[in-house]
Amino acid sequence: MARPGTVPLLRQQTGYQAKIFFRTPIAAFFTLIFPLMLLFLFGALFGTGEIPELGITFVQFFTPALAVFSAANATFSNIGVGTAYQRDEGILKRVRGTPLPAWIFMGGKIVASTLIAAMSVVLMMGVGVLVYGIEVYPRTLPAATVTFLVGTACFASLGLLVAAVSPTGNAATAITNATLLPLAFLSGLFIPITDSSPAWLTTVADIFPLSYFHEAFAAAFLPGTTGTQFDWGSLGYMALWGVVALLLGIRWFKWEKPVSSGRRAKVKTQS
Amino acid sequence: MPAIEIRGLTKSYGEVEAVRGIDLTVEEGEVFALLGPNGAGKTTTVEILEGHRTSTSGEVTVLGHDPARGEIEFQDRVGIVLQETSVEAELTVREALTIYGGAYSKRLEPQRLVEIVGLNEKVDARIGTLSGGQKRRLELALGIVGDPDLIFLDEPTTGFDPSARREAWSVIDNLRSLGKTILLTTHYMDEAQNLSDRVAVIANGLIVAEGTPETLGGRELSASKASFATPAGVSVPFDHAIEGDRIVVELTDPARQLHEVTGWALEAGVDLDDLSVSRPSLEDVYLALTEDT
Ligand SMILES: Nc1ncnc2c1ncn2[C@@H]1O[C@H](COP(=O)(O)OP(=O)(O)O)[C@@H](O)[C@H]1O
Numbered sequence: 001m002a003r004p005g006t007v008p009l010l011r012q013q014t015g016y017q018a019k020i021f022f023r024t025p026i027a028a029f030f031t032l033i034f035p036l037m038l039l040f041l042f043g044a045l046f047g048t049g050e051i052p053e054l055g056i057t058f059v060q061f062f063t064p065a066l067a068v069f070s071a072a073n074a075t076f077s078n079i080g081v082g083t084a085y086q087r088d089e090g091i092l093k094r095v096r097g098t099p100l101p102a103w104i105f106m107g108g109k110i111v112a113s114t115l116i117a118a119m120s121v122v123l124m125m126g127v128g129v130l131v132y133g134i135e136v137y138p139r140t141l142p143a144a145t146v147t148f149l150v151g152t153a154c155f156a157s158l159g160l161l162v163a164a165v166s167p168t169g170n171a172a173t174a175i176t177n178a179t180l181l182p183l184a185f186l187s188g189l190f191i192p193i194t195d196s197s198p199a200w201l202t203t204v205a206d207i208f209p210l211s212y213f214h215e216a217f218a219a220a221f222l223p224g225t226t227g228t229q230f231d232w233g234s235l236g237y238m239a240l241w242g243v244v245a246l247l248l249g250i251r252w253f254k255w256e257k258p259v260s261s262g263r264r265a266k267v268k269t270q271s
Numbered sequence: 272m273p274a275i276e277i278r279g280l281t282k283s284y285g286e287v288e289a290v291r292g293i294d295l296t297v298e299e300g301e302v303f304a305l306l307g308p309n310g311a312g313k314t315t316t317v318e319i320l321e322g323h324r325t326s327t328s329g330e331v332t333v334l335g336h337d338p339a340r341g342e343i344e345f346q347d348r349v350g351i352v353l354q355e356t357s358v359e360a361e362l363t364v365r366e367a368l369t370i371y372g373g374a375y376s377k378r379l380e381p382q383r384l385v386e387i388v389g390l391n392e393k394v395d396a397r398i399g400t401l402s403g404g405q406k407r408r409l410e411l412a413l414g415i416v417g418d419p420d421l422i423f424l425d426e427p428t429t430g431f432d433p434s435a436r437r438e439a440w441s442v443i444d445n446l447r448s449l450g451k452t453i454l455l456t457t458h459y460m461d462e463a464q465n466l467s468d469r470v471a472v473i474a475n476g477l478i479v480a481e482g483t484p485e486t487l488g489g490r491e492l493s494a495s496k497a498s499f500a501t502p503a504g505v506s507v508p509f510d511h512a513i514e515g516d517r518i519v520v521e522l523t524d525p526a527r528q529l530h531e532v533t534g535w536a537l538e539a540g541v542d543l544d545d546l547s548v549s550r551p552s553l554e555d556v557y558l559a560l561t562e563d564t
């Protein structure tokens with residue numbers, strides 16, 4: 001019997017990662033339900049009124065912004081935190097001892113979280129259309145899709161990087177929370193950034209890829225445009241971040257817990 | 272070709288010399304126990320053989336491969352049960368066995384695996400609901416999911432109660448009857464004695480004795496002892512030692528010495544109360560070997 005091929009293995013790994021996700025209620029809640037709750041909250045607070053500085057309605061602004069937040073969260077947090085906890089539990093070490101190629105294991109995580117991200121985005125946009133009547137345009141959907149793919153690939157790579165540099169699962173949780181949430185505010189995902197916002201906000205936000213993800217994705221849902229709304233500059237910037245994060249993540253990745261935090265202490269108390 | 276060959280293996284963690292020069296050969300089909308107290312260097316040695324750690328110096332060959340290279344062909348043929356590990360609590364036993372078996376060229380079916388390790392009733396249970404002993408049996412099953420030629424078991428029964436240990440032993444006996452080469456580590460004397468064809472005693476990073484459970488430490492050469500309760504009011508005419516309230520005779524020439532003892536007893540009218548003749552137990556040998564290291 002020969003070893004199974006790459007495609008069936010990747011499919012199996014993807015299914016396995018998705019299964020674990022959906023059987024971890026807290027992860028499923030924060031990825032799929034929590035962003036929707038934000039949409040309902042913002043919808044109740046601001047309704048379908050117009051943001052004067054931007055000339056679009058609040059819901060037309062918030063729905064794609066929250067979709068971007070969901071997609072980033074689904075990839076960045078789930079890969080970063082999930083992988084670091086698997087290392088804590090010795091699961092990564094077990095995997096490394098099997099003939100499963102490392103890249104297929106990580107590939108399964110990336111594909112699964114991209115599919116989950118797609119689900120959360122479709123859910124968000126669907127609720128936006130059905131409940132708040134936001135506008136979508138067939139003309140810009142290719143740009144929205146490509147932006148989604150580049151953005152999630154970028155944040156999946158950043159998740160891998162977080163997993164690589166976090167000594168423990170708890171550290172990974174702290175790192176993702178301390179980066180994604182503040183960046184989401186800075187990048188105008190929760191509060192629209194207008195000309196009257198302080199300039200430093202934009203300066204800082206524009207270093208990181210989240211504001212580009214937002215800008216490129218939101219461009220596809222801006223009323224009154226006529227083109228395909230591809231934002232190549234933002235896509236290129238995200239791709240650059242993604243590639244650098246991926247290379248560093250692979251380089252620094254560890255399959256075993258560092259000795260100082262757990263193993264050595266355990267060995268000592270045993271003897 | 273032997274399944275495992277180790278020549279001059281050393282491993283240091285900074286200042287700590289965990290393994291200080293080990294030579295070992297494990298033949299195909301053998302069940303080999305690495306026996307030693309905590310901190311002796313068992314896990315370090317085994318994980319170097321598994322490819323999880325790299326050596327400081329020396330040569331290891333496992334199934335013809337250098338394990339440090341992490342070749343897929345090598346990983347395909349070995350099964351690993353780590354000392355400390357866990358399995359995804361969210362999966363069922365069957366799912367975990369299917370997924371972890373996925374990448375091997377040979378696979379044992381989940382149904383077959385749960386029969387071998389005795390988890391039949393739990394095959395569709397979530398792993399999070401299993402008891403500690405059941406989880407360890409699942410780990411054994413995961414270790415053989417790829418129908419390996421060589422199995423590493425690092426302290427497979429540590430923390431088990433006596434009945435769970437017996438069950439695990441019968442699982443390992445099942446593996447032996449499948450013709451697998453097994454390298455196991457343990458700090459339980461009786462486990463090494465019950466399971467293995469050969470034992471190496473490791474202490475402080477060195478092999479201090481090697482042999483079958485029967486011959487370990489030259490036990491077949493070491494003297495048996497006869498002992499009996501010290502009789503009142505008679506003198507003992509032959510060489511002896513006094514241990515507590517007992518007379519102890521080291522039997523270097525058993526037939527002649529026992530004849531002497533019983534002849535004297537008949538003559539002097541001594542009952543030889545509580546007479547016993549015993550060889551040192553493997554436990555005694557083990558304690559003697561590891562105590563001064
Ligand atoms: N990763 C490590 N880093 C530093 N020291 C270690 C590490 N692993 C083991 N040691 C030390 O090496 C020695 C041997 O440990 P180990 O191989 O785990 O022994 P055993 O498995 O026989 O209990 C111990 O002194 C232990 O503290």
Ligand SMILES: [Mg+2]
Nearest residue numbers: 313314315354
């Ligand atoms: Mg150990």
